[in-house]
Amino acid sequence: xxxxxxxxxxxxxxINCKACVVACRAEWETPLGHSRDWVKEVELSTADGxxxxxxxxxxxxxxxxxxxxxxxxxxxAWKRADGIVLVDDALCSGCELCVxxxxxxxxxxxxxxxxxxxxxxxxxxxxxxxxxxxVQTCVGGALRFGDANDPDSEVSRLLGxxxxxxxxxxxxxxxxxxxxxxxxxxxxxxxxxxxxxxxVQAALLGNVVNPAAGIGIGGMVAAFVGAGVKKIIDRxxxxxxxxxxxxx
Amino acid sequence: MKKTPFEPARRAFLGGAxxxxxxxxxxxxxxxxxxxxxxxxxxxxxxxxxVFGFCDMCYWRCGLKIRVRDGRAVxxxxxxxxxxxxxxxxxxxxxGLMAAYDPDRLKFPMLRVGARGEGKWxxxxxxxxxxxxxxxLNKIKQNYGAEALAMIGHGTWEKPYHRLAxxxxxxxTTSPVxxxxxxxxxxxxxxxxGREISGxxxxxxxxxxxxxxxxxxxxxxxxxxEAKAWVEGVSRGAKVVYADPRFTITASxxxxxxxxxxxxxxxxxxxxxxxxxxxxxxxxxxxxxxxxGLEELRARVARYTPEWAEGETEIPAITIRRIARExxxxxxxxxxxSPRRLTRTTNDLGTGMAIATLNSLFGVWDRNGGIFAPxxxxxxxxxxxAYPHARVPRxxxxxVLGQWPLAHPVFGLTNQMxxxxxxxxxxxxxxxxxxxxxxxxxxxDYDTIRRALNNLDFYVAADIAPTEMxxxxxxxxxxxxxxxxxxxxxxxxxxxxxxxxxxxxxxPLHDTRDAWSICKGIADRIGLGDYFPHDSVADLIxxxxxxxxxxxxELEQKGIVKIPADPAKNFAREHGGRSVFPTPSGKVExxxxxxxxxxxxxxxxxxxxxxxxxxxxxxxxxxxxFHTHAxxxxxxxxxxxxxxxxxxxxxxxxxxRGIEDGARVRVTDRKGxxxxxxxxxxxxIRRDTVFMVHGFGHFDARMTTAxxxxxxxxNLASADQDRRLGTVSMGRALVRVEKA
Numbered sequence: 009x010x011x012x013x014x015x016x017x018x019x020x021x022x023i024n025c026k027a028c029v030v031a032c033r034a035e036w037e038t039p040l041g042h043s044r045d046w047v048k049e050v051e052l053s054t055a056d057g058x059x060x061x062x063x064x065x066x067x068x069x070x071x072x073x074x075x076x077x078x079x080x081x082x083x084x085a086w087k088r089a090d091g092i093v094l095v096d097d098a099l100c101s102g103c104e105l106c107v108x109x110x111x112x113x114x115x116x117x118x119x120x121x122x123x124x125x126x127x128x129x130x131x132x133x134x135x136x137x138x139x140x141x142x143v144q145t146c147v148g149g150a151l152r153f154g155d156a157n158d159p160d161s162e163v164s165r166l167l168g169x170x171x172x173x174x175x176x177x178x179x180x181x182x183x184x185x186x187x188x189x190x191x192x193x194x195x196x197x198x199x200x201x202x203x204x205x206x207x208v209q210a211a212l213l214g215n216v217v218n219p220a221a222g223i224g225i226g227g228m229v230a231a232f233v234g235a236g237v238k239k240i241i242d243r244x245x246x247x248x249x250x251x252x253x254x255x256x
Numbered sequence: 257m258k259k260t261p262f263e264p265a266r267r268a269f270l271g272g273a274x275x276x277x278x279x280x281x282x283x284x285x286x287x288x289x290x291x292x293x294x295x296x297x298x299x300x301x302x303x304x305x306x307v308f309g310f311c312d313m314c315y316w317r318c319g320l321k322i323r324v325r326d327g328r329a330v331x332x333x334x335x336x337x338x339x340x341x342x343x344x345x346x347x348x349x350x351x352g353l354m355a356a357y358d359p360d361r362l363k364f365p366m367l368r369v370g371a372r373g374e375g376k377w378x379x380x381x382x383x384x385x386x387x388x389x390x391x392x393l394n395k396i397k398q399n400y401g402a403e404a405l406a407m408i409g410h411g412t413w414e415k416p417y418h419r420l421a422x423x424x425x426x427x428x429t430t431s432p433v434x435x436x437x438x439x440x441x442x443x444x445x446x447x448x449x450g451r452e453i454s455g456x457x458x459x460x461x462x463x464x465x466x467x468x469x470x471x472x473x474x475x476x477x478x479x480x481x482e483a484k485a486w487v488e489g490v491s492r493g494a495k496v497v498y499a500d501p502r503f504t505i506t507a508s509x510x511x512x513x514x515x516x517x518x519x520x521x522x523x524x525x526x527x528x529x530x531x532x533x534x535x536x537x538x539x540x541x542x543x544x545x546x547x548x549g550l551e552e553l554r555a556r557v558a559r560y561t562p563e564w565a566e567g568e569t570e571i572p573a574i575t576i577r578r579i580a581r582e583x584x585x586x587x588x589x590x591x592x593x594s595p596r597r598l599t600r601t602t603n604d605l606g607t608g609m610a611i612a613t614l615n616s617l618f619g620v621w622d623r624n625g626g627i628f629a630p631x632x633x634x635x636x637x638x639x640x641x642a643y644p645h646a647r648v649p650r651x652x653x654x655x656v657l658g659q660w661p662l663a664h665p666v667f668g669l670t671n672q673m674x675x676x677x678x679x680x681x682x683x684x685x686x687x688x689x690x691x692x693x694x695x696x697x698x699x700x701d702y703d704t705i706r707r708a709l710n711n712l713d714f715y716v717a718a719d720i721a722p723t724e725m726x727x728x729x730x731x732x733x734x735x736x737x738x739x740x741x742x743x744x745x746x747x748x749x750x751x752x753x754x755x756x757x758x759x760x761x762x763x764p765l766h767d768t769r770d771a772w773s774i775c776k777g778i779a780d781r782i783g784l785g786d787y788f789p790h791d792s793v794a795d796l797i798x799x800x801x802x803x804x805x806x807x808x809x810e811l812e813q814k815g816i817v818k819i820p821a822d823p824a825k826n827f828a829r830e831h832g833g834r835s836v837f838p839t840p841s842g843k844v845e846x847x848x849x850x851x852x853x854x855x856x857x858x859x860x861x862x863x864x865x866x867x868x869x870x871x872x873x874x875x876x877x878x879x880x881x882f883h884t885h886a887x888x889x890x891x892x893x894x895x896x897x898x899x900x901x902x903x904x905x906x907x908x909x910x911x912x913r914g915i916e917d918g919a920r921v922r923v924t925d926r927k928g929x930x931x932x933x934x935x936x937x938x939x940x941i942r943r944d945t946v947f948m949v950h951g952f953g954h955f956d957a958r959m960t961t962a963x964x965x966x967x968x969x970x971n972l973a974s975a976d977q978d979r980r981l982g983t984v985s986m987g988r989a990l991v992r993v994e995k996a
Contacts, residue, residue, distance in 0.1 A: 023478070023487065026347040027347045028349050030893055031331075033893060034351075034893075040893070060508065088298075097299075131298060133301060133996040134297060144343065145333070145344055145346075146344060147484055147487075170424060185753075231661075
């Protein structure tokens, strides 16, 4: 049976230690100033003014309806059958159209590689039977990962044992593969996705890429994608030359 | 970034005009731009090899597996077998790579060429450095005697420096862990029960039903195994009552936050003891069989009523009674949880004893959910010549009758040692070896540290990184980090006993050397080579393991060898066994005989501390999960989360001063010392208290990330002392805050 990978975050166990962030940085050699994952500390208070702190581990939510894949002109963004959403470096032109398309602000341009980076659920590790780096390192045991289609998996048991929420709204209703247990508390606005339009490509191309010139959307697409194509070809030549970036 | 190899045959579209044409300029497709459907190859992991080790970023020393590629450490993982962490690693541990790759690291032996502390250095060779160290130490011995050399350490690597200093003949070796941190809680437990509190606490948090925490911010003052167990215990339904002037992350997970007045924990505990005895809530069987002094204790705590304690602590009397009853209902699976750093008041000994007493009244010893008896894994030390006897007592008075007889005679009292060095009393101390550590950051009086350092004829500092303290050295010896060396064995235990190994993940970077070869190099030059008979520390551990019937090869398979948990030993009284209390009477002594002998029974009584005047605040400091000590602020991966600390201040107090969230403020103590930083206006703290995270406010330009960032709590905290232990008392500072 096809796997259905899910990430579970029990926020009552998260202690904001940031182990997940540093483990991810080390695992994927992420340059400083960016991160594939994060923990958001939300400070609230009760009606009587009593403090509340909620901690939300965040990352790409590996959405079902993948707005990033929709937005990507080159086919670099793709979703595997098991649900993991990935970036094919060889195809990524660095055009960044997918970046604003993501309701969770999970994607960013890696300045060292000029391709898009984001959480991949540690796909190279998972494919070898290892847990994601964040899950393995998590001190509080807040993060768990596995195949929800396997009834004997830890995640299947946890999904059945307590209530889990997804970060969705009326405007961003699409399902995700990332679930949160809040101990009954509602999700704060700070962690909810921001709405992005369905035809974000058109809006962006119109407003962001070339607002003033009237060459028409088609023309802009061609010019933009043409530039992207050139970028892809150039990068392929560089790849063929065997260059690589490391973080030292 | 990992790259998949480019295989042109797979990429069909861009080869031909047909592919480009599908994009078209005739208009967008209905839902999205056309995409090129081509099969994708998934990224693969690059191969690595693996060695085992244990972490040095903090004191907990989690077991590690370090992945290596092309001769360099690339990722730090946890060792799933190690009882300290069972596979998890925190942000600090993961960032250990950047401690090794820190561009600001000490890279070469250096010789001071300007004035002491001026910051002018010349690079020298190891031979010259070690020759100069030998010369400096010999002169100290000739001119003043061996006792004129002090050695101050901090961390796993200090063991060879201790050996060197003892072989040299000085009694004056010290590590801050006792005098600045854990001393009072350990002695408090020791004099009441005869049992120490290990640096790796042996508490059955996973099965505990009620945890009463006295400011132990367990998920931010982060020791991984301890926090992991606590989170598990909470998830299994343990009730947590957390007393702290500040609403920490630990508070956010507690069932009750008691915003206790600073410095009044002893009052709270005495009132709880009062209720437990008055209402007969204690474990009668345990108390009858295993304790002495109940009636004398009853008389002593008669005046410490909950109503009295409410006045001291601002915890309502009704709450105090309720907590006592709730704990009694769930005893013995309850814990009164000690702070780790119990160096706050002039009577921390009293607080430490009250914690041990209350735990004893609830009968938690050697019961499920309570305090268990650890197993160790003793490995014989190598055969060495006998150490010479020092001619004089320790300069810090630790363990010395008439001075600080209760203080640990090996760890010593680092605060008192600095004072001895500053005042050159009781005798001159003119030589210093430091192994890591930073007196400016871990102590609370810059002036004393400076005077002490400026009194020195000779100071050699070994470390991996620059610090404000080692800036004063004559010779800087750059050490290989814990990722770059073998080291002595790690032994210890909780339920399981263990011996673990530290293996190098890579060769020493730059021109660094491991601590053992450094100390052997010095010892050989000053006629003490017999104390370092092994050519390398790898040979040392081979020697020790052989004596224990083990081998290094065996240890290197999983990084650790363990004695399995034995519930009959760990939780004796659950399995028909007995608790053991190695006091003079063989029982828990509610009125400690050791204190009676020393005339210190008044430590059982409450000593009111200081209160702020109008316009003043209690000054508090503490930890956050991704920084520790004063070591991590220069680590770029950790500075990413917080490069400057901020001052926590209540909105009412801030409004009175016109301070908005994020505004710069100046904090000034009664001695006129002051620090500046940004304010965090938050209801998560008492109105009469301010707080900042420890370890910032660095002032050494060699630390290119941390220099000048944030404020130094160590320049505001108090330098008082516990009246009977001689440990430092850091919690008594009172400060003013104003817009900067």
